[in-house]
Amino acid sequence: MKLYTNIFCGNLVKQTWRDGWTEDPGHGNENILEENITMKQHSLSQIERIQGWLFCLPWIIGFLLFTVGPMVYSLFLSFTDYDMFNKAQWIGLANYQKIFSRDILVPVGVRTTVLFTLFSVPLNLIGGLALGLLLNHKIKGISTFRTVFYIPAVVPYVACLLMWQLVYNQNFGLLNAILAKFGVTGPNWLGDPKWALSSLVIISFWGVGRDMLIYLGGLQGIPTEYYEAADIDGASRWRKIMNITLPLLLPIIAYTSILGIITSLQAYNTAYILTAGGPANSTYFYMLHVFFKAFEDYQMGYSSALSWLLFIVTLGLTFLAFALFRRKSNEA
CATH class of the missing domain: 1.10.3720.10 (MetI-like)
Incomplete structure (x- = not known):
């Protein structure tokens, strides 16, 4: 198994192979480098997406609990006879x-x-x-x-x-x-x-x-x-x-x-x-x-x-x- 390390410095990408590196890497090594960069970018985008949802999660929970929830409950109550002290009774329209x-x-x-x-x-x-x-x-x-x-x-x-x-x-x-x-x-x-x-x-x-x-x-x-x-x-x-x-x-x-x-x-x-x-x-x-x-x-x-x-x-x-x-x- 080949083990390699990517070193990113600005736009400069330097790849070193601990074993199996040839004097002329050729097209195969270039493909491996491109695939590695793509995988890292995809991984970073996934992490950023998860982090974004985590930052939004408190607002989403508050919106569901304190806005959507009461609205749905009030829609249900609109079809009932409810006075806050007794159980709601369904009366339709x-x-x-x-x-x-x-x-x-x-x-x-x-x-x-x-x-x-x-x-x-x-x-x-x-x-x-x-x-x-x-x-x-x-x-x-x-x-x-x-x-x-x-x-x-x-x-x-x-x-x-x-x-x-x-x-x-x-x-x-x-x-x-x-x-x-x-x-x-x-x-x-x-x-x-x-x-x-x-x-x-x-x-x-x-x-x-x-x-x-x-x-x-x-x-x-x-x-x-x-x-x-x-x-x-x-x-x-x-x-x-x-x-x-x-x-x-x-x-x-x-x-x-x-x-x-x-x-x-x-x-x-x-x-x-x-x-x-x-x-x-x-x-x-x-x-x-x-x-x-x-x-x-x-x-x-x-x-x-x-x-x-x-x-x-x-x-x-x-x-x-x-x-x-x-x-x-x-x-x-």
């Missing part, structure tokens, strides 16, 4: 039949959520893009302005809501105090059904700095040569935005729009803290209904059915938005 026929608060929650989505998503999209365009300039102190607009996005959300509760206060709130300076009597922002939902839409704009930062990154990734060529052709600023900026930002616009839709469809914490769904159910979101059914009425099976219905709708809207943006991108 009764929970889903109740959603579409007997629960009068479901249409209320759907209507409120849809209205909130229709106003908050475009507001944050346009506001984030506008701020990104304004702050995409190399002027003195621009970093300070960017920081100021981004800070609200990192402040704890509950603290922000408590601050807004003071701002909207009918008697000594900052907003009504400003309106009083102009002789206008401010309404009861969170206590009047006509103004409550609009007030929550305004609060959703508080975190626009997050979208602004995403748009700013996309704007700075657009080559300046495109704008220089447009300047040579005499294009106005508006034409440059419409023909250069927006088409190149389309993937980022798609990302922020889809993320905004998903977030707004799942909105409930703002209403839960500030209005508890009132007044007169004007801020009664669909997810708030899910929360109340689960943790106040302890109808875990019915709440799971409500959650899965929202998941299916959200998934369908996400795929639809992806298809529309992909089609628009191909046309551009």
Whole structure:
């Protein structure tokens, strides 16, 4: 049996034979060298693959235990009558039949959520893009302005809501105090059904700095040569935005729009803290209904059915938005 040792030094491969080496190794020894290198490369790739899976294993275990597992269990619960204290009883599609026929608060929650989505998503999209365009300039102190607009996005959300509760206060709130300076009597922002939902839409704009930062990154990734060529052709600023900026930002616009839709469809914490769904159910979101059914009425099976219905709708809207943006991108 021939024993040989491979010594790797950069691109230099030196092979020595302890016995059986000939003065002219010939083609046979070259084949042995190539096979040996291939075997070592294959062995290294196998080791790297195993190491990669081992590094991913903690996340995979956590994902299966804390995400996939609860989702599968909630799907099972959606076909049962379960209140957390007694054994789950299989009732088939009764929970889903109740959603579409007997629960009068479901249409209320759907209507409120849809209205909130229709106003908050475009507001944050346009506001984030506008701020990104304004702050995409190399002027003195621009970093300070960017920081100021981004800070609200990192402040704890509950603290922000408590601050807004003071701002909207009918008697000594900052907003009504400003309106009083102009002789206008401010309404009861969170206590009047006509103004409550609009007030929550305004609060959703508080975190626009997050979208602004995403748009700013996309704007700075657009080559300046495109704008220089447009300047040579005499294009106005508006034409440059419409023909250069927006088409190149389309993937980022798609990302922020889809993320905004998903977030707004799942909105409930703002209403839960500030209005508890009132007044007169004007801020009664669909997810708030899910929360109340689960943790106040302890109808875990019915709440799971409500959650899965929202998941299916959200998934369908996400795929639809992806298809529309992909089609628009191909046309551009």
